[in-house]
Amino acid sequence: MQIFLFSRQGEVPQRLESVEALPDEGFVWLDFTRHEAQSWPKRVEQLAGFKVHEDHVADSYNGDHPSVFEGTEDYDMLIFQGLVPEDCESHKDLIVTKSAAFFLFDRLLVSVHAEDSASFGLVKRKFCETKLRFPSTPFGLVHVLLDTMVDRSLPVVNELEARLEHLQDMLLDPKNPFEDWHELLSQRKQAHALELLCEQNRISLDTWAREMRVELTDAQRVRLNDLREHLQRLQRHADSIQKDIEVTMQLHFSSVAHRTNKIVQTLTVLSAIFFPLTLITGIYGMNFEHMPELHWHYGYYAVLAVLVLVGGGLMLWFKRRGYF
Numbered sequence: 001m002q003i004f005l006f007s008r009q010g011e012v013p014q015r016l017e018s019v020e021a022l023p024d025e026g027f028v029w030l031d032f033t034r035h036e037a038q039s040w041p042k043r044v045e046q047l048a049g050f051k052v053h054e055d056h057v058a059d060s061y062n063g064d065h066p067s068v069f070e071g072t073e074d075y076d077m078l079i080f081q082g083l084v085p086e087d088c089e090s091h092k093d094l095i096v097t098k099s100a101a102f103f104l105f106d107r108l109l110v111s112v113h114a115e116d117s118a119s120f121g122l123v124k125r126k127f128c129e130t131k132l133r134f135p136s137t138p139f140g141l142v143h144v145l146l147d148t149m150v151d152r153s154l155p156v157v158n159e160l161e162a163r164l165e166h167l168q169d170m171l172l173d174p175k176n177p178f179e180d181w182h183e184l185l186s187q188r189k190q191a192h193a194l195e196l197l198c199e200q201n202r203i204s205l206d207t208w209a210r211e212m213r214v215e216l217t218d219a220q221r222v223r224l225n226d227l228r229e230h231l232q233r234l235q236r237h238a239d240s241i242q243k244d245i246e247v248t249m250q251l252h253f254s255s256v257a258h259r260t261n262k263i264v265q266t267l268t269v270l271s272a273i274f275f276p277l278t279l280i281t282g283i284y285g286m287n288f289e290h291m292p293e294l295h296w297h298y299g300y301y302a303v304l305a306v307l308v309l310v311g312g313g314l315m316l317w318f319k320r321r322g323y324f
Contacts, residue, residue: 001036004029004127006134006141013127013134022047027107027138033115034061040110048105050074060101060112067099067197067204071211076104078142078208081197082119082149083156095156095193100149102142104212109138111145119149143223150201150230157194157237163187164241168248172255184245191241198235202228269323273314277307 003016007026019028028047032040037060041052056077059065067081081097100113100120113120123145127134135141167184205228209216216224284293284303293299 002031022107029109032112037112044110048108063098063114065099067200069204069207071213076212078102080146083153095190104138109141119152123148139220147227153234171248171252188242188245191238195235195238198231202231269318273311276310
């Protein structure tokens with residue numbers, strides 16, 4: 001567990017070893033990881049004087065809990081799903097999520113998250129750099145954390161797009177037949193999973209904005225709308241990736257059909273050229289006794305000349321018609 005005291009806006013948060021009471025100004029942030037969070041409801045009851053609902057406590061321990069908001073008279077609970085991989089290039093599955101639970105009281109914020117959550121570590125490092133405009137309310141801090149979690153989706157989206165571009169290049173390469181359909185479908189599923197993740201998070205934010213205990217200020221409403229629009233842009237991006245895959249697959253099959261048609265057309269032209277030649281040779285291959293040309297001294301050469309003229313004429317005609 002880590003404890004931070006946010007006294008006034010603009011001041012650097014103080015790291016505390018323990019806290020006995022809530023401050024008159026600012027708020028306290030109790031940050032728990034799930035493996036050490038078994039005692040957090042008792043600490044909250046001691047500080048705030050409120051008992052957290054048992055179902056909400058159980059939800060905070062569930063790292064795979066979907067995004068959701070639930071409010072009570074004493075606190076607001078927001079569960080938000082974020083992406084896990086920090087170095088997305090080394091992960092085959094990009095869309096791997098873990099949820100973070102936030103409990104907002106009047107002067108207290110409790111967060112419960114996975115131990116390897118990169119977003120929480122990033123926000124704390126920004127505190128150390130003293131370059132961040134430090135929040136003065138639990139809502140402000142939750143907004144900073146959520147904004148960081150959403151921003152971490154951008155490298156994942158870029159990596160997903162890069163992988164799909166590579167697969168698309170392979171798919172449209174006529175020299176190398178594409179066989180990695182399982183990988184292509186896997187990337188499409190991940191794009192769809194990202195779209196669903198953004199949709200669930202956006203719905204949770206909308207519910208939070210409508211049903212939170214206190215009325216939002218204009219500045220808070222603007223920040224929440226910005227975060228919501230960020231999720232919508234990611235959702236549209238994920239949707240466009242899926243559409244690009246479908247268009248690429250259609251182009252691939254169209255290209256395959258076009259190549260097949262060209263092959264069939266070439267074979268048809270060859271058949272059309274050799275058909276009359278076969279007919280002529282078939283006629284003179286019949287074993288009738290009275291065939292005048294068989295006894296003609298120049299008959300063999302005359303038939304060869306007819307074959308060359310017919311074949312060459314047909315080839316020239318097909319070439320002028322653009323068949324090859």
